[in-house]
Amino acid sequence: MARWPLLSVLSCLLFGVSWTSALITPKVFILTMFDSEANVWFDIPEFNVLAQNITIPGFSPLYPDAHCTSDGNVCLLTTGQGEINAASTISALLYSRNFNLTSTYFLVAGIAGVNPKLATIGSVTFARYAVQVGLQYEVDAREIPANFQTGYFPQGSTGPGQLPGSWDGTEVFEVNENLRQLAFALAKTATLNDTDDAKAARAMYGTVATFAKGASAPGIVLCDTATSDTFWSGNLLGNAFENTTKVFTNGAGAYCTTQQEDNATLQALMRGALFHFVDFGRIIVMRSASDFDRPPPGQDVVANLIGATPGFNPSLLNLHLAGVKVVQGIVSQWNNRFAQGVRPDNYVGDVFGSLGGEPDFGPGSIFGGKPARA
Ligand SMILES: *[C@@H]1O[C@H](CO)[C@@H](O)[C@H](O)[C@H]1NC(C)=O
Numbered sequence: 001m002a003r004w005p006l007l008s009v010l011s012c013l014l015f016g017v018s019w020t021s022a023l024i025t026p027k028v029f030i031l032t033m034f035d036s037e038a039n040v041w042f043d044i045p046e047f048n049v050l051a052q053n054i055t056i057p058g059f060s061p062l063y064p065d066a067h068c069t070s071d072g073n074v075c076l077l078t079t080g081q082g083e084i085n086a087a088s089t090i091s092a093l094l095y096s097r098n099f100n101l102t103s104t105y106f107l108v109a110g111i112a113g114v115n116p117k118l119a120t121i122g123s124v125t126f127a128r129y130a131v132q133v134g135l136q137y138e139v140d141a142r143e144i145p146a147n148f149q150t151g152y153f154p155q156g157s158t159g160p161g162q163l164p165g166s167w168d169g170t171e172v173f174e175v176n177e178n179l180r181q182l183a184f185a186l187a188k189t190a191t192l193n194d195t196d197d198a199k200a201a202r203a204m205y206g207t208v209a210t211f212a213k214g215a216s217a218p219g220i221v222l223c224d225t226a227t228s229d230t231f232w233s234g235n236l237l238g239n240a241f242e243n244t245t246k247v248f249t250n251g252a253g254a255y256c257t258t259q260q261e262d263n264a265t266l267q268a269l270m271r272g273a274l275f276h277f278v279d280f281g282r283i284i285v286m287r288s289a290s291d292f293d294r295p296p297p298g299q300d301v302v303a304n305l306i307g308a309t310p311g312f313n314p315s316l317l318n319l320h321l322a323g324v325k326v327v328q329g330i331v332s333q334w335n336n337r338f339a340q341g342v343r344p345d346n347y348v349g350d351v352f353g354s355l356g357g358e359p360d361f362g363p364g365s366i367f368g369g370k371p372a373r374a
C-alpha cells in the first residue's frame with residue numbers, strides 16, 4: 001500500500017502536478033485554426049467539448065482555452081491562423097502539464113484552398129505529405145528571369161524545379177499512411193453537405209479537361225497539402241507549388257490543398273515526439289476545401305481571392321460531418337484497435353529524419369537513420 005503515496009510523490013516531482021490535479025488523457029485532440037472551424041464542433045449531438053474549459057498559458061489571446069468532454073476523451077483547441085500561431089499554440093499544449101498526450105490521436109480539422117486538378121470545394125481530404133511551399137526564395141514576378149515561370153524557387157538553388165540546396169527540416173512532413181487509410185475509410189461513411197451555390201461555382205471549371213475533378217461532386221479524397229503563410233491564388237503559383245511539392249517529396253506528393261498552418265503544427269508535434277510527449281504516428285491531417293486556389297477559366301485571379309466563397313459553409317459543415325466519424329471510430333474502437341497505436345509501414349517524420357528512419361524524400365537522414373535523441 002505504501003507504494004501509492006510514493007508513486008504520487010514521484011509523479012509530483014517528475015511532472016510538477018499538484019496532489020489533486022489529474023491529467024486529462026484525450027483519445028482524440030481536434031486541432032482547429034480559427035473560430036468558424038471550432039464552432040462546427042460545438043452544440044453537436046455526438047459529444048460536448050465545452051464541458052471542460054482549461055486555460056493554457058501560451059495559447060492565443062483570441063483562443064485561450066483547450067476544451068474537453070467531461071470524460072476527457074475528446075478535446076479541441078484553436079491555434080489562431082498562420083504558421084506562427086500554429087507552432088506556438090501546439091508547443092504550449094505539449095508542455096502545459098495539464099494533459100497526458102502520449103496515446104492521443106491528433107486530428108487537424110481545417111478548411112483549405114483546393115487544386116481543381118485533384119479535388120473540389122466541399123471535399124474532405126486526408127494528406128500523407130505536408131509541404132511548406134512558402135519556405136523558398138521569392139522575387140517579384142515582374143522582375144523574374146525569362147526562364148522562370150514564377151518568382152518562387154527553392155532556398156540554396158539557382159532556379160525553379162531544383163531541390164533546395166539548403167534545408168530547414170520543416171519543408172516536408174510525412175504522416176502515418178496506415179492511419180490515414182483508416183481515417184479515410186471512417187470518413188467515407190459520412191454524407192457530405194453541398195449547396196446549389198457551391199455546385200454552380202464548381203461547374204465553371206468544367207470547360208477545362210484537367211479541371212474535371214474540380215467540376216465533379218465533392219467526396220472524401222486522399223491527397224497532399226501545402227503550407228504557406230501567404231494566402232495566394234492563381235494558375236502560375238498553383239503550377240509552381242505542384243512542382244515544388246513533387247520536387248520536395250521525390251515525386252511522391254501531389255499538391256492538392258493549400259493552408260497556412262499544417263507544417264508548423266507538425267513541426268511542434270515532431271519536437272514533442274522527440275521527447276515522447278506525443279506519438280508522431282498518431283496524426284491525421286484532414287482539410288476540407290472551401291475555395292479554389294485559382295480562378296475558373298477566363299476569370300480574374302484577384303476576384304478569386306476577394307470574391308464570394310460558396311464553398312465556405314459546406315466545407316465547414318463537412319469538417320464535422322466527416323471528422324466526427326473519425327473521432328467516433330477512434331473512441332469506439334479504442335480498446336481493440338487504437339489504444340496500442342496503428343503501426344506505420346511508411347517513413348513518418350521530417351526532412352532530417354529526427355525521429356529515426358530514412359526519409360523517402362530530401363537529402364536523407366542527417367542522424368544516420370537513428371533518432372536525434374535516444
Ligand atoms: C466553456 O466555454 C464556453 C464558451 O466558450 C461556454 O459556453 C461553456 O459553458 C463553458 N463551459 C463551462 C463548463 O464553463
Ligand SMILES: *[C@@H]1O[C@H](CO)[C@@H](O)[C@H](O)[C@H]1NC(C)=O
Pocket residue numbers: 015023025100101102103
Ligand atoms: C499517460 O498515459 C499512458 C497511456 O495512456 C500511460 O501508460 C502513462 O502511464 C500515462 N502517464 C502519466 C504520467 O500519467
Ligand SMILES: *[C@@H]1O[C@H](CO)[C@@H](O)[C@H](O)[C@H]1NC(C)=O
Pocket residue numbers: 127128129130131132133134135169170171172173174175224225227248253262263266
Ligand atoms: C509540411 O508538412 C507536409 C505534411 O506532412 C509535408 O508533406 C511537407 O513536406 C511539409 N512542408 C514543409 C515545407 O515543411
Ligand SMILES: *[C@@H]1O[C@H](CO)[C@@H](O)[C@H](O)[C@H]1NC(C)=O
Pocket residue numbers: 192193194195317
Ligand atoms: C447543407 O447545409 C445547409 C445549411 O445548413 C442546408 O440548408 C442544406 O440543406 C444542406 N444540404 C445538404 C445536401 O445537406
Ligand SMILES: *[C@@H]1O[C@H](CO)[C@@H](O)[C@H](O)[C@H]1NC(C)=O
Pocket residue numbers: 149150160161236237239240243
Ligand atoms: C513546372 O514544371 C514543369 C516541368 O518541369 C515545367 O514545364 C513548368 O514550367 C513548371 N511550372 C512552373 C509554374 O514552374
